[in-house]
Amino acid sequence: MRPGEALRVVLRSGSGRLGIGLLAVLVFVSLLVPFFYPLDFGLRFWNNPIAWADNPKAAPPAWTNLVGDQAPRHRVFDAESPSQTVETGPATTRLYSFTFDHDSETPPTFLSVSVGEVSFYDRPPVISMSLARPDGLTATILQEVVRGQRPDETPPVSRFADEPRRIFLSGDTNALTAATDFLLQEFGLRLSEAEIQGNLEAALFGTPTSSDAPEFEPLTGEYTATIRVITYDSRDAVESVRFVAAGGVFGLMGTDTQGRNLATGLMFGFPVALIIGISTSVAATILGTFFGILSGFSGGRTDTIIQRVSDVMTNIPLLPILIFLIFVLGQKLWLVMTILVIFGWPGLTIILRSMVLQVRSGQLVEATQALGASRWRIMFRHVFFQMAPFIVAQMIFFTPAAILAEAGLSFLGLGDPSLPTWGQILEQGFRTGAIFIGYWWWILPPGILIVITAMTFVLLALAMEPVLNPRLRETAA
Amino acid sequence: MALAYTLGLRALSLVGVVLVVLVLVVVTLGATGFSDRMLTAIVSEEMRGQRQALAETIRDPERLEETLRERRIDLEEFYGLDDPWYTRLPAMVGRVLTLDLGSARNLRSFDGSSRVTDIVLERVPYSMMLVTTSLVITAIIGLWLGAKLATRVGTRSDRLTSYLAAASNALPAWWAGILLILVLSFQLRIFPSGGLYSSPPPEGELLRFMDLLWHAALPVLTLVLVSVGAWTYVVRTMLLNTAQEFHVTAARARGLPEGQVMRRHILRVAAPPIATNIILALTGSIGGAILTETVFNWPGMGRLYFDAITTADEAVIVALTFMFTLMYVAARFVLEILYVVLDPRVRYTAQ
Numbered sequence: 001m002r003p004g005e006a007l008r009v010v011l012r013s014g015s016g017r018l019g020i021g022l023l024a025v026l027v028f029v030s031l032l033v034p035f036f037y038p039l040d041f042g043l044r045f046w047n048n049p050i051a052w053a054d055n056p057k058a059a060p061p062a063w064t065n066l067v068g069d070q071a072p073r074h075r076v077f078d079a080e081s082p083s084q085t086v087e088t089g090p091a092t093t094r095l096y097s098f099t100f101d102h103d104s105e106t107p108p109t110f111l112s113v114s115v116g117e118v119s120f121y122d123r124p125p126v127i128s129m130s131l132a133r134p135d136g137l138t139a140t141i142l143q144e145v146v147r148g149q150r151p152d153e154t155p156p157v158s159r160f161a162d163e164p165r166r167i168f169l170s171g172d173t174n175a176l177t178a179a180t181d182f183l184l185q186e187f188g189l190r191l192s193e194a195e196i197q198g199n200l201e202a203a204l205f206g207t208p209t210s211s212d213a214p215e216f217e218p219l220t221g222e223y224t225a226t227i228r229v230i231t232y233d234s235r236d237a238v239e240s241v242r243f244v245a246a247g248g249v250f251g252l253m254g255t256d257t258q259g260r261n262l263a264t265g266l267m268f269g270f271p272v273a274l275i276i277g278i279s280t281s282v283a284a285t286i287l288g289t290f291f292g293i294l295s296g297f298s299g300g301r302t303d304t305i306i307q308r309v310s311d312v313m314t315n316i317p318l319l320p321i322l323i324f325l326i327f328v329l330g331q332k333l334w335l336v337m338t339i340l341v342i343f344g345w346p347g348l349t350i351i352l353r354s355m356v357l358q359v360r361s362g363q364l365v366e367a368t369q370a371l372g373a374s375r376w377r378i379m380f381r382h383v384f385f386q387m388a389p390f391i392v393a394q395m396i397f398f399t400p401a402a403i404l405a406e407a408g409l410s411f412l413g414l415g416d417p418s419l420p421t422w423g424q425i426l427e428q429g430f431r432t433g434a435i436f437i438g439y440w441w442w443i444l445p446p447g448i449l450i451v452i453t454a455m456t457f458v459l460l461a462l463a464m465e466p467v468l469n470p471r472l473r474e475t476a477a
Numbered sequence: 478m479a480l481a482y483t484l485g486l487r488a489l490s491l492v493g494v495v496l497v498v499l500v501l502v503v504v505t506l507g508a509t510g511f512s513d514r515m516l517t518a519i520v521s522e523e524m525r526g527q528r529q530a531l532a533e534t535i536r537d538p539e540r541l542e543e544t545l546r547e548r549r550i551d552l553e554e555f556y557g558l559d560d561p562w563y564t565r566l567p568a569m570v571g572r573v574l575t576l577d578l579g580s581a582r583n584l585r586s587f588d589g590s591s592r593v594t595d596i597v598l599e600r601v602p603y604s605m606m607l608v609t610t611s612l613v614i615t616a617i618i619g620l621w622l623g624a625k626l627a628t629r630v631g632t633r634s635d636r637l638t639s640y641l642a643a644a645s646n647a648l649p650a651w652w653a654g655i656l657l658i659l660v661l662s663f664q665l666r667i668f669p670s671g672g673l674y675s676s677p678p679p680e681g682e683l684l685r686f687m688d689l690l691w692h693a694a695l696p697v698l699t700l701v702l703v704s705v706g707a708w709t710y711v712v713r714t715m716l717l718n719t720a721q722e723f724h725v726t727a728a729r730a731r732g733l734p735e736g737q738v739m740r741r742h743i744l745r746v747a748a749p750p751i752a753t754n755i756i757l758a759l760t761g762s763i764g765g766a767i768l769t770e771t772v773f774n775w776p777g778m779g780r781l782y783f784d785a786i787t788t789a790d791e792a793v794i795v796a797l798t799f800m801f802t803l804m805y806v807a808a809r810f811v812l813e814i815l816y817v818v819l820d821p822r823v824r825y826t827a828q
Binding site: 438 | 502771809
């Protein structure tokens with residue numbers, strides 16, 4: 001059967017159409033990834049906690065707000081230039097104002113301020129931050145002086161060039177003290193250090209209901225966070241300013257307990273899964289086909305050796321050996337794939353050999369031999385092409401096995417840390433106890449994606465059946 | 478005679494498998510320096526014991542150190558640490574075979590022993606319990622349902638089963654287990670999420686046994702769920718292929734009752750290929766059990782594997798790799814016997 005004809009048979013069945021549709025989606029997403037992700041995404045971003053500091057931790061997806069309680073949205077404000085500049089004598093005050101509508105009954109999960117590279121000549125700049133509330137009150141919660149010039153430095157002095165200065169207000173002692181002062185001044189509420197701890201957001205985004213306990217009624221409305229940077233020389237510069245009012249929900253897929261955006265990790269898993277599945281199955285099939293045809297055609301000692309080796313190899317339980325080898329040799333993805341190929345080919349070799357033996361004794365081969373065709377020509381022109389659809393079907397069938405083997409290995413904690421995969425995301429969720437706390441958005445999507453990807457190839461293999469077995473083709477049509 | 482010959486040949490091949498795995502494990506351990514580390518750990522541990530014993534008799538600290546140094550050299554010689562790794566391959570194979578791998582680094586057996594042999598062997602019954610129970614249940618359902626479907630090919634239930642069988646190829650056991658925990662344990666709170674017994678375990682033999690069954694329900698259900706579809710499909714397809722043969726038509730033409738045709742002329746003939754497929758399915762079920770035990774915190778060898786990886790306990794991992802291979806090979810041999818019993822052709826061709 002020619003390839004075009006085979007494709008038509010596959011497309012005629014429902015599972016074939018669904019399989020090809022799913023495969024198209026998987027390939028499309030996988031092709032998008034190299035455009036949006038750096039190649040060292042795993043090490044530089046995914047497994048680097050600093051990259052995810054400003055995300056809420058263990059937040060469900062944003063669309064969960066459509067049902068149930070209204071969790072605050074996640075808000076990140078970035079500014080490269082001030083919204084207002086005030087000059088008083090030699091000092092310049094840069095004002096970065098961010099206004100947002102806080103409409104949730106729950107306060108933000110944390111607040112943070114980051115300042116990018118700052119360079120100064122004379123005196124070090126002063127950074128401060130205040131929050132204007134809907135009830136007209138303004139709380140100043142941050143006041144910090146950039147570290148001054150050291151004796152060995154010459155102006156312009158540069159600070160926070162490698163990494164922005166990030167102040168995590170919710171855990172900052174100065175911010176907590178400032179908030180205590182604010183509550184005492186405006187509401188007469190005296191709180192101890194322990195009482196304000198963990199209640200900073202509730203205090204800033206609410207009104208006290210008691211005169212001696214940290215109890216607050218939520219205050220919704222328009223808030224304005226203003227960050228001031230005062231510089232004392234006209235050549236001083238501030239690169240960027242960021243303010244984060246962390247939400248209770250995040251993005252399309254939520255975050256894990258480290259604040260990692262699960263959508264990015266899951267998206268990166270697409271090409272990784274496809275590469276694992278397709279390249280191992282292609283390599284194993286090529287090896288299996290080569291040895292199968294060789295074994296069936298040559299006979300004699302070559303045949304015996306290949307058959308003995310295959311027999312032993314297919315009898316080795318794959319997963320325990322895979323676990324052992326990866327544990328000893330190191331957690332490398334290419335190693336996993338190599339081992340899967342080494343243990344993947346013998347099954348196909350055994351089947352192909354028996355098929356070759358059948359074909360070889362047939363009349364077609366005898367006739368071509370009589371016509372003077374060479375051994376190699378018979379082997380590839382007549383034997384190989386007769387078995388080609390079967391080989392392709394086997395290749396498709398092996399693909400999900402490879403994907404699932406990698407996922408299982410990752411689930412045991414033996415994933416390659418430089419490349420995040422779905423199995424690894426699941427493993428981290430499982431290890432953190434996400435199923436027992438109910439972080440379903442962390443556990444369900446990676447598993448569903450693994451199953452869908454494996455299912456795609458299973459559907460394609462299913463649709464290949466009529467190609468292989470003409471009897472089924474008649475009944476299907 | 479022929480039977481013994483055939484079985485002997487299969488046994489030889491399976492012994493070969495065990496040996497290949499052993500050599501693979503030992504060479505990997507030797508070439509990567511793992512075995513050096515393992516043996517050094519064994520020596521250090523014996524030295525600790527000796528130091529305590531010798532400190533009682535030898536008072537002079539300098540002489541004590543001198544004696545200990547000599548003992549250490551003796552021990553290193555005994556374990557072959559002064560020779561390159563490939564010279565102690567046979568000894569290492571022997572150690573793995575007898576699970577004589579010294580002590581685990583952090584893992585302990587239930588009664589606190591740190592010997593690898595104790596830790597691994599006490600887990601075997603729990604793993605066997607899980608695998609065999611689910612295998613028996615799957616086999617019963619698969620044979621019954623497969624035979625039923627073979628008589629109604631093309632119906633909606635038949636097509637549904639084919640699709641479910643295909644789908645189960647894409648459903649890893651551990652993921653199915655996680656789903657079951659989320660729904661039946663976390664949401665509905667019908668079953669416990671893991672472990673062997675409730676804490677505290679109930680009083681009385683019967684209640685304890687019931688408690689064990691209650692805890693085993695979800696892992697067994699998981700293993701059955703992911704393999705029963707494929708089983709049913711294999712049984713159905715094999716029966717169907719046989720049912721299209723002429724001798725079945727002939728049997729029907731003779732007016733034999735349908736039940737008898739199914740039992741004697743279809744099931745009996747289709748048994749060997751079904752057995753072959755069962756052998757092939759075994760790989761999946763052992764791998765599935767490793768991960769399922771991990772998910773359900775079932776204290777079998779699979780969960781031990783997970784814990785050993787987490788704590789990087791090398792000796793336990795080596796022992797488990799060997800034990801899993803051994804279990805797998807043993808199970809395959811049992812099925813080989815079954816196969817030979819089922820298929821007369823195997824007996825005759827061997828002559």
